Amino acid sequence: MEPIRVVTSRAVVLPDENIDTDRIIPARFLTTTQRDGLGEHCFRDRRYREDGTPDPEFVFNDPRARNASVLVAGRNFGCGSSREHAAWALYDLGVRVVISTELADIFRANASRNGILPIVLDPVSHARLLRRPWGVVEVDLEECTISTPGDAPATFEIDPFTRRCLLDGVDHLGYLLGHESEIEAFENRTDSFVHSEGSV
Amino acid sequence: MSPPRTMFDKIWDAHTVVPETPEAPAVLSIDLHLVHEVTSPQAFETLRQRGLAVRRPDRTLATMDHSTPTDPPDSVGVLRILDANAANQIERLASNCREHGITLHGLDSPHRGIVHVMGPELGATQPGMTVVCGDSHTSTHGAFGALAFGIGTSEVAQVLATQCLLQRRPRTMVIDISGELGFGVTAKDLILAIIAKIGVGGGTGCAVEYRGEAIRGLSMEGRMTVCNMSIEAGARAGMIAPDETTIEYVRGRPLAPMGETWEAAVDRWSGLPSDPEAAYDRVVELDAAEIGPMVTWGTNPGMASGVHEPIPDPGGDPSVERALEYMGLEPGGPMAGRAVDTVFIGSCTNARIEDLRAAAALLGDRSIAPGVRMLVVPGSQAVKRQAEEEGLAEVFVKAGCEWREPGCSMCIAMNGDRVEKGKLAVSTSNRNFEGRQGPGARTLLASPLMACASAIAGVVADPREFIAAPVGAMGGA
Numbered sequence A: 001m002e003p004i005r006v007v008t009s010r011a012v013v014l015p016d017e018n019i020d021t022d023r024i025i026p027a028r029f030l031t032t033t034q035r036d037g038l039g040e041h042c043f044r045d046r047r048y049r050e051d052g053t054p055d056p057e058f059v060f061n062d063p064r065a066r067n068a069s070v071l072v073a074g075r076n077f078g079c080g081s082s083r084e085h086a087a088w089a090l091y092d093l094g095v096r097v098v099i100s101t102e103l104a105d106i107f108r109a110n111a112s113r114n115g116i117l118p119i120v121l122d123p124v125s126h127a128r129l130l131r132r133p134w135g136v137v138e139v140d141l142e143e144c145t146i147s148t149p150g151d152a153p154a155t156f157e158i159d160p161f162t163r164r165c166l167l168d169g170v171d172h173l174g175y176l177l178g179h180e181s182e183i184e185a186f187e188n189r190t191d192s193f194v195h196s197e198g199s200v
Numbered sequence B: 001m002s003p004p005r006t007m008f009d010k011i012w013d014a015h016t017v018v019p020e021t022p023e024a025p026a027v028l029s030i031d032l033h034l035v036h037e038v039t040s041p042q043a044f045e046t047l048r049q050r051g052l053a054v055r056r057p058d059r060t061l062a063t064m065d066h067s068t069p070t071d072p073p074d075s076v077g078v079l080r081i082l083d084a085n086a087a088n089q090i091e092r093l094a095s096n097c098r099e100h101g102i103t104l105h106g107l108d109s110p111h112r113g114i115v116h117v118m119g120p121e122l123g124a125t126q127p128g129m130t131v132v133c134g135d136s137h138t139s140t141h142g143a144f145g146a147l148a149f150g151i152g153t154s155e156v157a158q159v160l161a162t163q164c165l166l167q168r169r170p171r172t173m174v175i176d177i178s179g180e181l182g183f184g185v186t187a188k189d190l191i192l193a194i195i196a197k198i199g200v201g202g203g204t205g206c207a208v209e210y211r212g213e214a215i216r217g218l219s220m221e222g223r224m225t226v227c228n229m230s231i232e233a234g235a236r237a238g239m240i241a242p243d244e245t246t247i248e249y250v251r252g253r254p255l256a257p258m259g260e261t262w263e264a265a266v267d268r269w270s271g272l273p274s275d276p277e278a279a280y281d282r283v284v285e286l287d288a289a290e291i292g293p294m295v296t297w298g299t300n301p302g303m304a305s306g307v308h309e310p311i312p313d314p315g316g317d318p319s320v321e322r323a324l325e326y327m328g329l330e331p332g333g334p335m336a337g338r339a340v341d342t343v344f345i346g347s348c349t350n351a352r353i354e355d356l357r358a359a360a361a362l363l364g365d366r367s368i369a370p371g372v373r374m375l376v377v378p379g380s381q382a383v384k385r386q387a388e389e390e391g392l393a394e395v396f397v398k399a400g401c402e403w404r405e406p407g408c409s410m411c412i413a414m415n416g417d418r419v420e421k422g423k424l425a426v427s428t429s430n431r432n433f434e435g436r437q438g439p440g441a442r443t444l445l446a447s448p449l450m451a452c453a454s455a456i457a458g459v460v461a462d463p464r465e466f467i468a469a470p471v472g473a474m475g476g477a
Helices: A085-093 A105-112 A123-130 A160-168 A172-177 A180-190 B007-014 B041-050 B084-100 B115-122 B136-144 B153-162 B187-198 B220-233 B244-250 B259-269 B318-327 B353-363 B381-389 B392-399 B448-457 B472-476
Strands: A006-014 A070-073 A097-100 A117-120 A136-140 A145-147 B016-018 B026-029 B032-035 B060-063 B103-105 B130-133 B147-150 B164-167 B171-178 B206-211 B237-239 B282-287 B294-296 B304-306 B342-345 B373-376 B424-427 B442-445
Touching: A006 A097, A006 A123, A070 A123, A085 A105, A097 A123, A105 A117, A105 A160, A105 B153, A172 B153, A172 B164, A180 B016, A180 B026, B007 B016, B007 B147, B007 B206, B007 B237, B032 B115, B032 B153, B041 B084, B041 B153, B060 B084, B060 B115, B084 B103, B115 B130, B115 B136, B115 B220, B115 B381, B130 B136, B136 B147, B136 B220, B136 B237, B136 B244, B147 B237, B153 B164, B171 B187, B187 B220, B187 B282, B187 B294, B187 B304, B206 B220, B220 B237, B220 B244, B220 B353, B244 B259, B342 B353, B342 B448, B353 B381, B353 B392, B353 B448, B373 B392, B381 B392, B424 B448
Parallel strands: A006 A070, A070 A097, A097 A117, B032 B060, B032 B130, B060 B103, B130 B147, B171 B206, B171 B282, B206 B237, B342 B373, B342 B424, B424 B442
Antiparallel strands: A006 A136, A136 A145, B016 B026, B026 B164, B294 B304, B294 B442
16 A cells, blocks of 8 residues: 655545545446446446546546546545445545545545545534635645645544554555454353354 | 443454554454455555465355446356456456455356355354355444444455454444334334434444334344445444344354354353443434435435425525525425436345335236336345245246346446436435436435335325225335
8 A cells, every 4th residue: 555644736625525436436446356447437327428438527527637646525435335446436536535524434444455544523613625726736645634725734543553554555464463362362262152153 | 340341342352463553453354254346456455466375265255246247147147347357357356266265156156146145145144143245235244243344445455364353442332212113114214214313424434223123123134134224324333233133144154153053152142231231332212113214315225204294495404405406406395296207216225135025015016107118137146046935036027027137236337237317216226326226326215115116106105095904024025
C-alpha cells in the first residue's frame, strides 16, 4: 500500500448525502475477479448518459477532476453494500482522500485498507469545503490538518492505528499475522468451549 | 462483582484475542466465516500471492448466490450461466474451496441458498458466535444472539489467513419496541419504521440490540428480517437475545450441537442476554402498535412511510428532491394506489419459508393483475423444496407468478433478473438505491404481504384489505 503523508489537490465536491456503494460501483460490475481497472465503472450510472456519452454535468467528467485526488462528499458517504470494489474503483479513479461529516463504517474500513484516507470532518469546516468546489486543498496526515488558501487550517481526528498504517503503508494482514502466537494461545484456550459446535 | 454487561460486551469479551489499546484495535476471533463468489476471489488471490493457507477451513462455509441464475435448470438438471464473467467467478469459488478444503454448497448442493438463509438453516449460525461474511447483510445472523457483521474483501483475506479481524469496539445502542404489531403488520414493517425513525446513518458506529415485547413475539424468520436490515440504518451489527424461540429453531439442525454438547450449549447460551443493569450508549424506543404497513417512496431505506401517508414535501432538501425525481413521484398523495409493474418476493430479507407461507396465504386462489410480472425466488434449495411440498409453489404458479431457483436474484440484479428502466417494483428486498434492481429501476421496499396485495391489485395496496381475518403467524413475514 502506497503511504500517504501530504496530498495537495483540487477538491472534487459531491454534496449529495447518503451516496451508497451501489452508486459508486453498480453491482453488474462485480463479476470481476480482479481489484484493478474498476475506475471506468466508478459512478457509472451518473457519469454516462443513456446513449453512452459522458454527462458533462457530473463532477468527475469535468476536466478539472482529471488529476484531482481529494473528494469532498455529503454526509454518510459509502453507505450500503460492503463491496470493497467501491474503494478499488475510487482509488483507480485517482481518489486518495475522502472527506465527509460522516462515513459508513465498512466503507471507511475498506478505504483505509486500500490507500485512501477517510476523513470525518466537523460540519463547519466541511461546509466551507463544500462551498469551494475545485479549490486547492492540502491534506496533511502527519499534522491531521486540511488547509485551504486564506483560512486557518481545519484539524481532524483519526484513529491512531489507521493513521499510522496510512502514513507507513502498513499492511493489516501482515500486522495480524504478527499476532500468530496470541491467536494460537487463544484457540488452545477456548476451542473447548466457545467452539464446541464442531466443524461446519 | 463484575459490572453489568450487554450481550454485545459478553460476546466481544469472549472473543478478544488481544485487547484494544488507544494505539491499536483489538484482535477479535471469528467463529464462523461465510464466503460467497462475489467478494472472495481477490481475497483468495491475496493468500496465493503470499503463500498463506486458510487457517480454519472447519470454521469456513461457502455457497454461491449473488450471480447464480434463477431460471429453471435445463433438461439434464444443469443451471445455465449466460454471463461469462459470472461463470468464471463461480468456477473460481469452486476451485478456491477445493484447494483450501472449504465446504462449499455449490450449484448442485441440496443445501445451496442465499448465504444468510443457508447459514441459519444448517444450524451453522448459533448464539454467542462471532460471524462474518464479505456481505453487509451478515447482520442477519445477529437474530440468534450472535455478533455478526459484514466485512470487505481485504478483511475476508485476513479472516481466511488468521481467523481473526482487527476491530475497534463499536458503541452500543438498544432499540426497545414495546407493544404488539397489529394485524397485517410484519417484521419488515417494523424494521422499515425503525430505519425511518433513526435514519440511514442513525446506527453508524454502533452494535444495535433489539428488545421488547414486539421482538419477543417474532419468530426466528421475523427476527432475521429485522437484524438483516440493521445495516440499512448504518449499524455495524444488529442482535437479539436468544430465548426459547431461538433454541427451538436451532435444535436438531445438521450443524447444531447434539446430545451432551447440546445441553452444554443451551446452558452457555442462557448466560448471553444483557444483564438487567447493563448500560447502552444510546436508547431508542418505539411502540409497535403505532406502526402500520410500511413502504418506501425514495432511494434509500429510510425514505419510508405508512402506505396511506402522504409522500413528504422535500422542503428544499436536495436529496429528497432528487429521490422523488428518480422515482417519478410528486409529494402529497400516498403510495397506495400507484400502478405497479413488477413484484419481487425474495432476498436475504424475506425469502424464508414463513415469508412464502404468508405470501401464499394472502394470495389464496387469486391471480396477479394482468400486466404485472411477479417473481418468487426462494431463499434456498431447502426453502424451495419445503414450499413445493406444502403446496405454496403451486399457489404462486396458479396466481401467475414465476417460481424460480434460489439466489439473490432481483435484489441485486447481478444474474440477469432485473427491473426494467423506469418500471415500478414492489420488492421484499432491502435496498431501494438508484439502479440497485437494474439501471433506472424504481424500487419500493415492502413486506411479502404488501408485495402480494399489490400484485393482485396492480397498484400499491394495503395488505390488510386482502386478509379476511387475523392470521396467527403473520408477525414473522
